Amino acid sequence: MSGEPSAHRPGGRPSLLILSFTPIVSDARVLKQVALLRDDFDVTTCAYGDRPEGVVEHIRIPDDARASARNAVFVRARLRGLAYWTTEAVRWTNRALRGRSFDVVLANDYETVPIGRKVARIGLHADLHEYSTRQREEVAAWNRRIAPIVRWVVRRHVTRADSVTTVSEGLARQYEQEFGIRAELVRNAAPYVDAAPTPTGTPIRLVHSGAGLEARRLEDTIEAVTRSTAPVTLDLFLTRNTPAYVERLRLLAEGSGGRVTLHDPVPYAQLMDTLRAYDVGVFVLPPTNFNYRWAMPNKVFDYIQARLALLVGPSPEMGRFVTDLGVGIVTDDFDVEAIVAALDSLTPAAVDALKARSSAIAADVSAEQESTRWRLAIDRILSTSGGNP
Secondary structure, eight states, rough: OOSOOOOOTTTTEEEEEEEEEEGGGGOOOHHHHHHTTTTTTTTEEEEEOOTTOSSSSSOOOOSSOSSOOHHHHHHHHHHHHHHOOOOOOOHHHHHTTTOOOOOEEEEEEEHHHHHHHHHHHEEEEESSSOOOGTTTOOOOOHHHHHHHHHHHHHHTGGGSSEEEESSHHHHHHHHHHHHHOOOOEOOOOOOOOOOOOOOOOEEEEEEEEEEOOOGGOHHHHHHHHHHHHSEEEEEEEOOOOOHHHHHHHHHHHHSTTTTTEEOOOOOOOHHHHTTOOOOOEEOOOOOHHHHHHOOOOOOHHHHHHHHEEEEEEEOOHHHHHHHTTTEEESSSSSSSHHHHHHHTOHHHHHHHHHHHHHHHTTTTSSSSHHHHHHHHHHHHHTTTEEEOO
């Protein structure tokens, strides 16, 4: 890591810092930002994990510098700024970037925005992956200890970003209503894949890839597959976010009579090839918190690029997207009975028709279409100083 300040060089490429408290190489959304910007900017990344391809520098946050730990004494004393700045990852990153400057900072999620503002020479773009102040509102301890700090960061810093994006229309509306933040929409689209649908056979192969989180109630989908009269199987590729919960799901899968199999997650680079072995991508997400209600997750777009049919719950944005584009089935409710009813309606011919529709619209809903809004936002920031590349 160089200690020399970074700045725009006349006649050279603008410098850009992508800042994230995630491992970028396994964060699909941030990887898309790197891929979009590395050819026209001198991109430095600061994040956990390994260096992404194509960047001029990677500042690696130590794995043991936690981003979620908060000083309870400062929280109780309502010293929210101190609670934020003494968080381990914040403190380490703040020190690592001291004396540095970059033409533009692309700050991922609320917690990187205050640091990014300190090192942005021309301006900062904030990309908000969730509705920050209500991320885990169903957890009382989170509301008590974390939410006040998040609100402080959003009010004090995110509202001062030069531009903002978020992942769904529902979240954008709420950011404007609560904080006056006007966020543009960049959905979690996947890169375009040039592929054709595979024929659907019997059994119809369902797949779900994602986080092993209890609030997602994946046990309902497992039970529905076990109870369905249709010839369906389900494969789950889950990260072990909550290991005890994932183990409970494994036991349920083992008791499904061979209809459900739980796998370890696959790297994102291998995900598309893995998904293409299946027929229907499934995600019935109960609205257990505000972000889940308005979710528009990357897996919806992964399933389309894999040329799968989709089966989702009646979440406002996911349900409307699937219905409007004709790529899948929306359950009547989030409970087991509604999932069973949707599964029982599946036939190979019906699934083939939905897969063909996914193939027809894949280019239109690809990351190449969605991600251009990040580039436009950064170009607008640079144009304020004549630094447009």
